[in-house]
Amino acid sequence: MEKTQLQDLLGQMTQAEKIDQLQQLMAAFYSEKAEEKTGPMGDLDLTEENIKNAGSTLGISGAKEAIRVQKSYMENNRLHIPTLLMADIIHGFRTIFPIPLGLGATWDVAAAEKMAEISAKEAAVSGLHVTFSPMVDLVRDPRWGRVMESTGEDPFLNSRFAEAFVKGYQGEDLTHDFMRVAACVKHFAAYGAAIAGRDYNTVNMSERQLRESYLPGYHAAIQAGAKLVMTSFNTVDGIPATGNKWLFRDVLRDDLGFEGTVISDWGAISEMIPHGVAANEKEAAELAIKAGVDIEMMTSTYSHYLAELIAEGRIDAxxxxxxxxxxxxxxxxxxxxxxxYRGADETAEAALILCEDHRQAAREIAEKAIVLLKNEAVLPLKATEKVALVGPAAASNDVLGAWSWQGQKAEAISLAQAFAKDQSVVSGTETFDYFTPSEAAVAEALTLAKTADKVIVALGEADWMSGEAASRTDIRLPQAQLDFFKKILAVNENVIVTLYNGRPLDLRELDGAKAIVEAWFPGTEAGHALKNILTGAVNPSGRLSMSFPESVGQVPVYYNTDNTGRPYESAPDEKYVSKYLDCSNYAKYPFGFGLSYSNFNYSQLTLSSDTMTASESLVASVTVTNDSAVAGVETVQLYLRDLVGEVVRPLKELKGFQKVSLAAGESKTVRFTITEDLLRYVHPNQIASSDAGSFTLTIGGSSVSGLSSDFQLIK
Known part of the structure; x- marks a missing residue:
C-alpha cells in the first residue's frame, strides 16, 4: 500500500477508531473463554468497541490461534485494518538459545544473527509479527537481574550485537519475507543504569555519558532498520522516559533519526503517576502523547482521555x-x-518448531557462549577417567533462563542426560534441590565423589533468580550450594564447577575448584553443549562480555573505567590513592577474558605509521600463534586509549575484534584499520569529535592483556 493510500485510510477513520489504534491489549482480551477476558476488561475499563479496534495484541500463541484472532478482528473492524501480534521473543521462540549475556560472550555477531533468524522463523509461522527484542541496554551492575537480557558492559560490542539481532529478525525484505518479524529495540533509554541495580529504579547520569556510553547500542539498532522502539521504566534527567519529550522528540527522532513506531513498556504510561510527574491518568496520557509514544501497552489512559484532551485544546489532534x-x-x-495472516501456517509450524536443524544451531551457539574461567589442567576430561557428576544442576532441566516464553523445560537436555551413555561418568539418582538438598542427596554425592578421579559439581541459579524484577544484593550462589561444594572438595580435590546462571556472580568461595566453567543459561541444548566443552569435543572460545567482580562491594566494576587524580597504579602501597582497604580494584574475571584448551601468543605488533590524520588511517597488525597441540579459536581484541582529552577518557575502549581459527602450531597475522571516527568521543558540547594528540593502541586476548604501541593523531 502506498503512503498516500495509508493517509486516505487515516482520513476515513473516526477519532475513536484512531485512538483505539494506539491501544495494545494482551491475548486474554481475544480469548474465546469469556471468563479470561472479563477480568482484564474490568481492570482497564474498556468497552467491546475499544477491544474491536485496539491496534495491537501481545502474547498470542500458535498459528491456529493467531489466524482465529486476526480473522475475528478484521471481521469486527469497520475498515478491516489488521491487528499487530507481538510477543517477547528474546533468545528463542520454542528452540531456546543462550540468554543474551551468553550470546554476548560468543563475540560472534553471525551467531547472534543466526539465533534471531531462527527465532523469527519459529515466531512467524506461529503467527507473530513483532518481537520485543533486542534489549541493548548497557549493563555494569550484576545486581540488576536484567543483565541476562543484555550483551554486556561495552557500547562498541553491544552495538555490533544490536545490528546483528535486527538483521536476523527482519532480514532484507520484511514486507515480503513472511519468515521474519519486526524488531523492537529497548528500553529507551539507559534502563540498565538503575541506581544500586534495583529494577525500575531511578537513573541519574550526565547527558554526555548518556550519549557516549548508552545511546550507541540503540543507534546501531536503529541504523540497522529496527521498526520499533520501546520506552523504559526509569527516569532520564528526572523525567520518566515514557513522558520525556526531549528524549523521544529531540534525541530519538531528531538526533538518532528514528522514524518508526514507539511503544510504551507494560503499564509505563500510568506509572508516571507514582513517579510523581502526573497527578492522574489524564495528565499521564497528555505527557506520553506529547512525548511521542504511539502505542500504549496495557493501560488505557489514551482510550479514556485523548478525546477529552483534544476537545479541551490541551493537545493537538x-x-x-x-x-x-x-x-x-x-x-x-x-x-x-x-x-x-502473514507467515501463520500450522503445517510449517509443525515442521519448523524445535526441528533438528534448529536444535543443532542452538547447540553450536551454546558451545560458543560457554566461557572457561579457570582450568588447572583438569579439563578436558579423559575417557579413561572415572568422573562423578553431582550437584543441583546435574540433572536439572532448568537451563532455559528467563524470557524463554514458549520454551519447554521438558524438551531441554540436562547435563546428566547428555552424559547418560558415557560409562566413565556416574550421576546420582537422588533429587537434588538448589536451596535445601536432602541429606540423602548429599550423602550419595559424597559417596560418588570419594571414588572418582574427578568430580563435576554442577551449580547455579534457578531461572527466577535473574531476569526482570530479580535484583539481588548478594550475588553469590545459594549458601546450601557453597556448603555442598566445600563438602565435595574435602573428599576430592579434583573438582570442576559448572555454572548455570543469568548474571556475573561473586565466585570467591569457589576458589578451591580446579576448573570453573561458565555456561550461563545455555538453552534447549544445554547438556549437549556443556558436555562437548567438558570432554574437549569442542574447544571453549567464549569470552566475557561483562566483568565478574571479586566482591559485590566493588560493583559496578567494569573495564573501561575513567582514571582518577590519584590512580592506584601510581602508588599501590600508599593509602591515599583510589583503592579499597579490603579488596582489589579489579574484576576477578574481566571483560574479554576466557580460557581455551589452546595457548595463544601475541607477537610482532606493528603500526603502518606512528601518525595519522582525519583522512589518512593507519593499520595495526599483530601475529597470533597457537603454540599448543590443540586447534582453537582466539578472539583478538583491539583497545584504544586517548591519553589527553577535553574530558577524562577511559583507560581503554574496545574498538575492534576478530575471531581467528588457528590449527595447532599455526600463526596468523591479524590486521585492524584505525580510522579517525574510532577516536571520537562526546565533548561537553554534546557533539562527538576527536582531539589531536597521543593515543595508545593495545591488541590482545582480553581487556587486561596484550601488546601496546603509541601513535599520534595530527590535525
Whole structure:
C-alpha cells in the first residue's frame, strides 16, 4: 500500500477508531473463554468497541490461534485494518538459545544473527509479527537481574550485537519475507543504569555519558532498520522516559533519526503517576502523547482521555494522527494489508518448531557462549577417567533462563542426560534441590565423589533468580550450594564447577575448584553443549562480555573505567590513592577474558605509521600463534586509549575484534584499520569529535592483556 493510500485510510477513520489504534491489549482480551477476558476488561475499563479496534495484541500463541484472532478482528473492524501480534521473543521462540549475556560472550555477531533468524522463523509461522527484542541496554551492575537480557558492559560490542539481532529478525525484505518479524529495540533509554541495580529504579547520569556510553547500542539498532522502539521504566534527567519529550522528540527522532513506531513498556504510561510527574491518568496520557509514544501497552489512559484532551485544546489532534499513521506504516511494512495472516501456517509450524536443524544451531551457539574461567589442567576430561557428576544442576532441566516464553523445560537436555551413555561418568539418582538438598542427596554425592578421579559439581541459579524484577544484593550462589561444594572438595580435590546462571556472580568461595566453567543459561541444548566443552569435543572460545567482580562491594566494576587524580597504579602501597582497604580494584574475571584448551601468543605488533590524520588511517597488525597441540579459536581484541582529552577518557575502549581459527602450531597475522571516527568521543558540547594528540593502541586476548604501541593523531 502506498503512503498516500495509508493517509486516505487515516482520513476515513473516526477519532475513536484512531485512538483505539494506539491501544495494545494482551491475548486474554481475544480469548474465546469469556471468563479470561472479563477480568482484564474490568481492570482497564474498556468497552467491546475499544477491544474491536485496539491496534495491537501481545502474547498470542500458535498459528491456529493467531489466524482465529486476526480473522475475528478484521471481521469486527469497520475498515478491516489488521491487528499487530507481538510477543517477547528474546533468545528463542520454542528452540531456546543462550540468554543474551551468553550470546554476548560468543563475540560472534553471525551467531547472534543466526539465533534471531531462527527465532523469527519459529515466531512467524506461529503467527507473530513483532518481537520485543533486542534489549541493548548497557549493563555494569550484576545486581540488576536484567543483565541476562543484555550483551554486556561495552557500547562498541553491544552495538555490533544490536545490528546483528535486527538483521536476523527482519532480514532484507520484511514486507515480503513472511519468515521474519519486526524488531523492537529497548528500553529507551539507559534502563540498565538503575541506581544500586534495583529494577525500575531511578537513573541519574550526565547527558554526555548518556550519549557516549548508552545511546550507541540503540543507534546501531536503529541504523540497522529496527521498526520499533520501546520506552523504559526509569527516569532520564528526572523525567520518566515514557513522558520525556526531549528524549523521544529531540534525541530519538531528531538526533538518532528514528522514524518508526514507539511503544510504551507494560503499564509505563500510568506509572508516571507514582513517579510523581502526573497527578492522574489524564495528565499521564497528555505527557506520553506529547512525548511521542504511539502505542500504549496495557493501560488505557489514551482510550479514556485523548478525546477529552483534544476537545479541551490541551493537545493537538495531529499528535494522534501522526501516531496512528506510524502504526499503519508498520502494518504496511509487514505486508499485513495484503496478507493479514502473514507467515501463520500450522503445517510449517509443525515442521519448523524445535526441528533438528534448529536444535543443532542452538547447540553450536551454546558451545560458543560457554566461557572457561579457570582450568588447572583438569579439563578436558579423559575417557579413561572415572568422573562423578553431582550437584543441583546435574540433572536439572532448568537451563532455559528467563524470557524463554514458549520454551519447554521438558524438551531441554540436562547435563546428566547428555552424559547418560558415557560409562566413565556416574550421576546420582537422588533429587537434588538448589536451596535445601536432602541429606540423602548429599550423602550419595559424597559417596560418588570419594571414588572418582574427578568430580563435576554442577551449580547455579534457578531461572527466577535473574531476569526482570530479580535484583539481588548478594550475588553469590545459594549458601546450601557453597556448603555442598566445600563438602565435595574435602573428599576430592579434583573438582570442576559448572555454572548455570543469568548474571556475573561473586565466585570467591569457589576458589578451591580446579576448573570453573561458565555456561550461563545455555538453552534447549544445554547438556549437549556443556558436555562437548567438558570432554574437549569442542574447544571453549567464549569470552566475557561483562566483568565478574571479586566482591559485590566493588560493583559496578567494569573495564573501561575513567582514571582518577590519584590512580592506584601510581602508588599501590600508599593509602591515599583510589583503592579499597579490603579488596582489589579489579574484576576477578574481566571483560574479554576466557580460557581455551589452546595457548595463544601475541607477537610482532606493528603500526603502518606512528601518525595519522582525519583522512589518512593507519593499520595495526599483530601475529597470533597457537603454540599448543590443540586447534582453537582466539578472539583478538583491539583497545584504544586517548591519553589527553577535553574530558577524562577511559583507560581503554574496545574498538575492534576478530575471531581467528588457528590449527595447532599455526600463526596468523591479524590486521585492524584505525580510522579517525574510532577516536571520537562526546565533548561537553554534546557533539562527538576527536582531539589531536597521543593515543595508545593495545591488541590482545582480553581487556587486561596484550601488546601496546603509541601513535599520534595530527590535525
Amino acid at each position: 495531529g499528535l494522534v494522527d501522526e501516531a496512528v499513521l506510524r502504526i499503519l506504516e508498520l502494518k504496511n511494512d509487514l505486508g499485513l494489508f495484503e496478507n493479514p
